[in-house]
Amino acid sequence: MLVRQLRSAEGAEAESLDADLNEACALLSKNILRAHDLIKSFKQLSVGQLTDRRVQVDVTSVVRDCIDSLSPELRAKKIEVTITATAGEELTWDGFPGHLSQVLINLFQNSVRYAYPDVQGGKIDVRVERVVDTRGVFLRIAVRDHGPGVAPAVRKRLFQPFVTTGIGQGGTGLGLAIVHNIVVNVLRGRIGLEDPEGGGSRFVIELPAVVPPRDDEASSEA
Structure with missing residues (x-):
């Protein structure tokens, strides 16, 4: 009888130890993946790590293409994305679509994560237009959600690294810093945040119709 009780106690202890080891391994794996994502994001913050081919493309x-690539995630969250562009308007852009795709995907994922965190269903509106003013010719892309908007305390530092309201939601605080870096330093454009009438947030990107040559392009041509 006593031997049977000892064996039972040893079995329970082994099961508890096994559960603790499994939990520790799962936590370690999660932290390794998070470290991998952080390192990848740091690399993307460096302009020197960004490579892409210049082409002429309809914005x-x-x-x-970005919406199509995110369609499983958008369907799962029941997010509807609409694109508005003036019919017949010249929207050809001479630039780096790979970089622009990275920017747009970041913005779409940002809207899904922060504008609609706890709800099933929402809208993202994208407007594309050509702008001509004293500065030259630009392509303007506006991405708007209909969520709660961005808190004033956050928006002042929104494009700085590690600024996030997504603690516990998988946010690293590097997504919008990467977006700003690509738009300004690679695509030679600008990006800002607006408070549209009716609520929500609207990120507005303006890109020169022809992105000026980069240093690496000039050296390769030489």
């Missing part, structure tokens, strides 16, 4: 097609 609207780049937007559609």
Whole structure:
């Protein structure tokens, strides 16, 4: 009888130890993946790590490709994305669509994560247009959600690294810093945040219709 009780106690202890080891391994794996994501994000913050090929492309097609690539995630969250572009308007862009795709995907994922965190269903509106003013010719892309908006305390530092309201939601605080870096330093454009009428947030990107040559392009041509 006593031997049977000892064996039972040893078995329970072994099961408890096994459960603790499994939990520790799962936590370690999760932290390794998070470290991998952080390192990847740091690399993306460095302009020197960004490579892409210059092509002429319709900006609207780049937007559609990004939406298609995110369609499983958007369907799962029941997020509807609409694109508005003036019919017949010249929307050809001479630039780096790979970089622009990275920017747009970051913005779409940002809307899904923060504008609609606890709800099933929502809207993201994208407007693409050509702008001509005293500065030259630009392509403007506006990405708007209909969520709660961005708190004033956060928006002042929104494009700085490690600024996030997504603690516990998988946010690293590097997504919008990467977006700003690509738009400004690679695509030679600008990006800002607006508070649209009716609520939500609207990120507005303006890109020169022809992105100026980069240093690495000039050296390769030479």
